[in-house]
Amino acid sequence: xxxxxxxxxxxxxxxxxxxxLEKHGDDARVMAGGHSLIPMMKLRMADVPHLIDLQDVGxxxxxxxxxxxxxxxxxxxxxKIIDHAGLAEAAPILSEAALQIADPQVRYMxxxxxxxxxxxxxxxxxxxxxxxxxxxxxxxxxxxxxxxARDFYEGAYATAREDDEVLTAVIIPMPxxxxxxxxxxxxxxxxxxxxxxxxxxxGGGACVSASIAMTNLSDVPVFSADAGAALVGTxxxxxxxxxxxxxxxxxxxxxxxxxxPVAFKNHVAGIILxxxxxxAWSRA
Amino acid sequence: xxKKMHVKLKVNGKEEEFLAEPRELLIYTLRERLxxxxxxxxxxxxxxxxxxxxxxxxxxxxxxxxxxxxxxxEITTIEGIGxxxxxxxxxxxxxxxxxxxxxxxxxxxxxxxxxxxxxTPNPTEEEIRFGMxxxxxxxxxxxxxVKSIQAAAAEMNAAKEAAx
Ligand SMILES: Cc1cc2nc3c(=O)[nH]c(=O)nc-3n(C[C@H](O)[C@H](O)[C@H](O)COP(=O)(O)OP(=O)(O)OC[C@H]3O[C@@H](n4cnc5c(N)ncnc54)[C@H](O)[C@@H]3O)c2cc1C
Numbered sequence: 001x002x003x004x005x006x007x008x009x010x011x012x013x014x015x016x017x018x019x020x021l022e023k024h025g026d027d028a029r030v031m032a033g034g035h036s037l038i039p040m041m042k043l044r045m046a047d048v049p050h051l052i053d054l055q056d057v058g059x060x061x062x063x064x065x066x067x068x069x070x071x072x073x074x075x076x077x078x079x080k081i082i083d084h085a086g087l088a089e090a091a092p093i094l095s096e097a098a099l100q101i102a103d104p105q106v107r108y109m110x111x112x113x114x115x116x117x118x119x120x121x122x123x124x125x126x127x128x129x130x131x132x133x134x135x136x137x138x139x140x141x142x143x144x145x146x147x148x149a150r151d152f153y154e155g156a157y158a159t160a161r162e163d164d165e166v167l168t169a170v171i172i173p174m175p176x177x178x179x180x181x182x183x184x185x186x187x188x189x190x191x192x193x194x195x196x197x198x199x200x201x202x203g204g205g206a207c208v209s210a211s212i213a214m215t216n217l218s219d220v221p222v223f224s225a226d227a228g229a230a231l232v233g234t235x236x237x238x239x240x241x242x243x244x245x246x247x248x249x250x251x252x253x254x255x256x257x258x259x260x261p262v263a264f265k266n267h268v269a270g271i272i273l274x275x276x277x278x279x280a281w282s283r284a
Numbered sequence: 285x286x287k288k289m290h291v292k293l294k295v296n297g298k299e300e301e302f303l304a305e306p307r308e309l310l311i312y313t314l315r316e317r318l319x320x321x322x323x324x325x326x327x328x329x330x331x332x333x334x335x336x337x338x339x340x341x342x343x344x345x346x347x348x349x350x351x352x353x354x355x356x357x358e359i360t361t362i363e364g365i366g367x368x369x370x371x372x373x374x375x376x377x378x379x380x381x382x383x384x385x386x387x388x389x390x391x392x393x394x395x396x397x398x399x400x401x402x403x404t405p406n407p408t409e410e411e412i413r414f415g416m417x418x419x420x421x422x423x424x425x426x427x428x429x430v431k432s433i434q435a436a437a438a439e440m441n442a443a444k445e446a447a448x
Contacts, residue, residue: 001328001329001347002307002309003307004307005286005305005306005307006286006306006307007286007287007306008286008289008306008350008352010352010355034348034349034350034353035330035348038330038348038349038350039329039330039348041307042309042328042329051306053352053353055353079342102418103333103417103418104343104396104400104414104415104416104417104418105333105336105343105344105345105396105418106330106345106418108342108343108344109342109344109348109349188417188418189331189417189418
């Protein structure tokens, strides 16, 4: 499994990356950990005449936790998220999700930026970032702009990022309340049959707010505002769970593939969401 | 063909320098260019872990990295971990506890396990199974691999205590 030939660049700064992207246009692609891109190149499903390795570009490898938000550089790996003590305190849903991605070797290499920029419906972090209402910072030759995770995904491998822009960071408003990332997969290292990211805030025995996003159940991650709304004001009892699942099923659009037929996926999605809500609520 | 690039890296403590096409995957560099055939090619699709090596302190599947990416890095393969005259405690433990049958996955298993024990010197069974999840074995059913890693951990911890 040998990829087609390509030119390789390892610029030392973002200006170098952007000028290569400008010069080669569609023929160039950036690479972070390479653990989505290289498998696709080996299968010759991705054709990348000009490969720009980001590993030497500084300023994208830090995790910064301030009073009301968390900033994660695009090159932060999944392993670093799992090992980061401050993050475990501030946003434990991140490591709970990262621990369910792939296997140890892949997590040493796979980055947050690559995972959210890739646009593969199977990636776990896009749904997670929609649940957390994260903002992505991208930079191009015309400067920087910010795109909400909930507006970023347009279709499989199609995102609001322009081809000549680089995603530099993910900014997450400080999460509140109970959390859960629940994922059904066929085996370790598999993408989700269905996954749910849930954050719930409780007050006086009732749900005050809830945020719910689903993974690999459509060609984009699905933020289900209606599923979250179905929990608000309830004590997250059986009726509320049922209403949330019904609302979520109205928002997803699974297709049949090697993970099963549509009816099965809807069934799994419902069970996974129930489990995620129950666990998040127990921690709220 | 694209132009060849100059690559310099260190494998098992030895400097290596060569010209390679950017598309050359590290596993081929190791096996075919440098004759370091401990890391194996199993699935070649980033799943099985037979090609696992340690690169700058990370366990990496060398079928999923280009040699040019590893430029400037330090790599350890099973050959750098022990040899027949001086086995690493993990190698001894795999031998004594039947941590292998056909042996194809073993170089990757042991290379990954060295890193696991560095990060978690006293792992529970669950931590071993989770930490070794990127390495597949089709013979043993994993039970004896877990036992081998536990035995090596005990041995290495005892040796460390004795040294202190
Ligand atoms: C065996 C295996 C199992 C896996 N299982 C899972 C899983 O269960 N869940 C999951 O979520 N993922 C899984 N992955 C994917 C893994 O998490 C990837 O590492 C991750 O999706 C991409 O991160 P990367 O840094 O490797 O990106 P790369 O492969 O380097 O890049 C992926 C894409 O994003 C683009 N890109 C990367 N960085 C940037 C940036 N900063 N700005 C703009 N574009 C960028 C690249 O051009 C490319 O198109 C698995 C991978 C393997 C090999």
